[in-house]
Amino acid sequence: MYVLTDVTRLYQKGRHTVPAVRDVSLQIPDGEWLAVQGRTGHGKTTLLQLLGGLDRPTSGRIELDGRDLSRMREAAATRVRASSIGFVFQTFNLIATLSAADNVEAALVPLRIGAAERRRRTAAALESVGLSDRARHLPTELSGGQQQRVAIARALVKEPKVLLADEPTGNLDEGTREEIMALLEKLWRERGLTMILVTHETAIANRAQRVAVMSKGRLTIRPVASTASGPVPFATSPGQEAPQPAD
Amino acid sequence: MFFIRYLGRELRRRMRSAIVIALGLALGIGLVITVIAASTGVKNAQASVLRSLYGVGTDVTVTKTPPAPSAKGGPANGQRFSISVGPNGAEVCHNGVCKKGAQTISTLFSPGQAALPYSSVSAISKLHDVSAVAGGLTLTDNKITIPGSAGPSTSFNAPTSFTVQGVDLARPNLGPLSAGTIKSGHNFAASDTNSNVAVVDSNYAISNKLKVGSTVTVGKTKFKIIGIVTQAQGSNPPQVYIPLARAQALATNGPGGKHMTGAVNTIYVTAASAADISMVQKEIKKLMPTAKVTTASSLASQITGGLASAARLAGDLGKWLSILVLFAAVAIASLLTMAAVSRRVREFGTLKALGWRSKRIIAQVMGESVSTGVIGGLLGIGLGVAGIATINAIAPNLTATVTQASGLRFFGQGPGGPVSSAPNASHTVSVPWSATVTAGVIGLAVVLAIVGGLLAGAFGSWRISQLRPAQALARVD
Numbered sequence: 001m002y003v004l005t006d007v008t009r010l011y012q013k014g015r016h017t018v019p020a021v022r023d024v025s026l027q028i029p030d031g032e033w034l035a036v037q038g039r040t041g042h043g044k045t046t047l048l049q050l051l052g053g054l055d056r057p058t059s060g061r062i063e064l065d066g067r068d069l070s071r072m073r074e075a076a077a078t079r080v081r082a083s084s085i086g087f088v089f090q091t092f093n094l095i096a097t098l099s100a101a102d103n104v105e106a107a108l109v110p111l112r113i114g115a116a117e118r119r120r121r122t123a124a125a126l127e128s129v130g131l132s133d134r135a136r137h138l139p140t141e142l143s144g145g146q147q148q149r150v151a152i153a154r155a156l157v158k159e160p161k162v163l164l165a166d167e168p169t170g171n172l173d174e175g176t177r178e179e180i181m182a183l184l185e186k187l188w189r190e191r192g193l194t195m196i197l198v199t200h201e202t203a204i205a206n207r208a209q210r211v212a213v214m215s216k217g218r219l220t221i222r223p224v225a226s227t228a229s230g231p232v233p234f235a236t237s238p239g240q241e242a243p244q245p246a247d
Numbered sequence: 248m249f250f251i252r253y254l255g256r257e258l259r260r261r262m263r264s265a266i267v268i269a270l271g272l273a274l275g276i277g278l279v280i281t282v283i284a285a286s287t288g289v290k291n292a293q294a295s296v297l298r299s300l301y302g303v304g305t306d307v308t309v310t311k312t313p314p315a316p317s318a319k320g321g322p323a324n325g326q327r328f329s330i331s332v333g334p335n336g337a338e339v340c341h342n343g344v345c346k347k348g349a350q351t352i353s354t355l356f357s358p359g360q361a362a363l364p365y366s367s368v369s370a371i372s373k374l375h376d377v378s379a380v381a382g383g384l385t386l387t388d389n390k391i392t393i394p395g396s397a398g399p400s401t402s403f404n405a406p407t408s409f410t411v412q413g414v415d416l417a418r419p420n421l422g423p424l425s426a427g428t429i430k431s432g433h434n435f436a437a438s439d440t441n442s443n444v445a446v447v448d449s450n451y452a453i454s455n456k457l458k459v460g461s462t463v464t465v466g467k468t469k470f471k472i473i474g475i476v477t478q479a480q481g482s483n484p485p486q487v488y489i490p491l492a493r494a495q496a497l498a499t500n501g502p503g504g505k506h507m508t509g510a511v512n513t514i515y516v517t518a519a520s521a522a523d524i525s526m527v528q529k530e531i532k533k534l535m536p537t538a539k540v541t542t543a544s545s546l547a548s549q550i551t552g553g554l555a556s557a558a559r560l561a562g563d564l565g566k567w568l569s570i571l572v573l574f575a576a577v578a579i580a581s582l583l584t585m586a587a588v589s590r591r592v593r594e595f596g597t598l599k600a601l602g603w604r605s606k607r608i609i610a611q612v613m614g615e616s617v618s619t620g621v622i623g624g625l626l627g628i629g630l631g632v633a634g635i636a637t638i639n640a641i642a643p644n645l646t647a648t649v650t651q652a653s654g655l656r657f658f659g660q661g662p663g664g665p666v667s668s669a670p671n672a673s674h675t676v677s678v679p680w681s682a683t684v685t686a687g688v689i690g691l692a693v694v695l696a697i698v699g700g701l702l703a704g705a706f707g708s709w710r711i712s713q714l715r716p717a718q719a720l721a722r723v724d
Contacts (some may be wrong), residue, residue: 082602082603095597096599097259101250107602118249
């Protein structure tokens with residue numbers, strides 16, 4: 001479970017201070033699918049990076065299962081990412097020189113698993129995303145949708161507790177977008193993941209159990225069209241009402 | 248293994264820059280190998296010249312500089328030759344006793360070196376760290392023909408001379424003769440100590456049509472040739488060897504000087520080990536404070552000519568040039584590696600997001616650099632071997648000139664006024680040499696390659712260690 005308390009992230013740009021995230025407090029229970037929606041530049045990706053321990057807040061606390069990510073040393077945060085957090089990026093971020101199987105296997109290297117076990121788990125991960133027959137292909141030999149499926153396999157091969165997806169369908173056409181979202185939803189249900197998905201599209205956000213809206217660094221929770229598991233706790237930044245999303 | 252797969256694929260992707268880096272390192276390493284091999288070859292050639300001068304196994308030589316000339320300009324021992332040649336006739340005076348008319352002056356003397364007592368040899372042999380010692384007399388046999396008279400256009404014939412070595416038959420394993428091989432006849436026996444027998448150098452024998460059984464005149468005394476000796480090609484050995492006792496009886500300490508009975512002018516010393524040479528040098532200097540005690544490395548400075556120039560070239564210019572090229576190669580490799588790391592910032596950010604520690608990513612980059620360095624090292628060894636082969640195929644023989652003062656100074660009244668000359672006995676020989684590659688040099692090349700790769704990777708690694716994952720992922724390629 002994630003607990004965020006008054007999390008703020010400020011960036012210094014010359015003489016100006018830019019607040020990417022402002023006073024965000026939020027709880028994300030285990031197994032929840034939270035969408036983070038908002039316009040470009042309003043702090044969605046920054047929030048995701050803070051949740052993944054890729055960045056440190058300027059102030060506030062971020063706890064994951066009781067461990068304070070915001071004050072952890074880099075080595076410890078890296079270990080948490082290695083074992084518990086999977087990432088899916090908008091631009092796939094596959095390593096161009098490695099095959100699909102090697103890209104997936106790269107996520108298991110930090111876990112010091114034996115080579116045979118790594119190969120077995122890699123094969124299973126590629127099978128789960130329907131790409132067993134593309135294991136030896138390089139990223140340049142795969143379509144956008146296939147590349148994103150490899151990235152999803154890479155994120156999930158280590159059986160993480162948390163999946164952080166930053167605009168996973170942002171670079172895909174409409175048909176492939178639906179394909180990827182269906183795959184993510186299926187894997188979320190099957191594995192009981194805590195999934196936090198950043199998107200600027202309302203249709204995609206509404207598929208989640210809960211939607212957090214980032215607006216100029218501040219977070220509010222808005223109602224979704226329907227939720228499968230019933231009402232969920234609201235969270236806001238101080239003094240803010242829940243705004244309507246931009247699109 | 249994942250590490251090797253990733254490394255190999257990354258090098259294939261960056262084939263062009265990997266080749267540039269490898270070639271740069273190869274050039275630097277190849278140059279280092281070639282220069283070291285050439286330098287070793289030149290040093291070996293120097294050593295062979297020295298060996299022939301002083302014999303195999305000599306680590307230290309002991310000589311003595313003669314005292315300064317007297318105020319009258321003659322030798323300090325007061326002995327004096329004077330020669331006057333003019334239109335009215337010639338006169339040669341020795342210590343005030345004069346002889347007129349045409350004549351031949353024949354002398355056997357110690358050129359430019361003062362006498363040392365033979366008892367010093369025994370004293371030195373008792374020193375700690377000395378394993379062998381022998382005494383010797385290095386002499387010059389000079390003959391000058393004085394004409395009966397001379398006009399303004401008369402030119403004097405140059406003295407004829409040859410070098411003579413008095414061999415210590417009590418200790419025959421040191422000294423110039425010990426470096427040679429008897430080609431015909433036989434060497435001295437211990438019983439030849441007081442015999443008029445000689446061994447001659449093969450080149451001298453050929454040029455003077457001498458063979459075993461012929462005679463050679465040394466110090467106005469006939470010696471029977473019992474053996475012909477060959478020395479290393481390009482060396483400058485003495486031309487005639489006679490027993491030390493005979494040399495002592497016939498030679499004088501400078502022209503017209505005292506006889507050298509019980510004296511030597513060179514003592515050859517072998518140290519117990521190379522590490523003891525310096526200590527032995529100090530101990531002898533303490534025992535014989537007025538003597539000149541030199542080691543092989545300081546003797547090398549006596550050699551001039553092409554050999555000495557080549558030694559300087561290989562040692563100074565060659566060394567610095569190869570260091571400069573190697574430094575430039577490593578600098579270029581470092582810049583290219585840093586550029587490659589910069590292009591892969593997003594990739595490394597992704598790996599950090601996957602849970603790769605900085606150390607793991609650095610190990611990957613270092614592995615790529617070291618691999619490129621090793622490839623460069625192997626190419627460099629190939630270039631070095633090719634360089635050595637080229638040198639050995641085209642390099643000419645070097646010349647070595649060893650100049651020794653004859654000790655003869657002529658003061659006289661010639662047709663054109665006062666005449667004074669001090670001819671030197673100087674020998675220029677052709678020294679064949681070859682660049683030599685050893686296992687040590689190959690090992691050095693491998694070490695340089697790995698170190699070059701590590702240094703190049705170190706700069707890229709520093710970049711990675713400064714990387715923040717969030718910033719890296721935000722990079723647009």
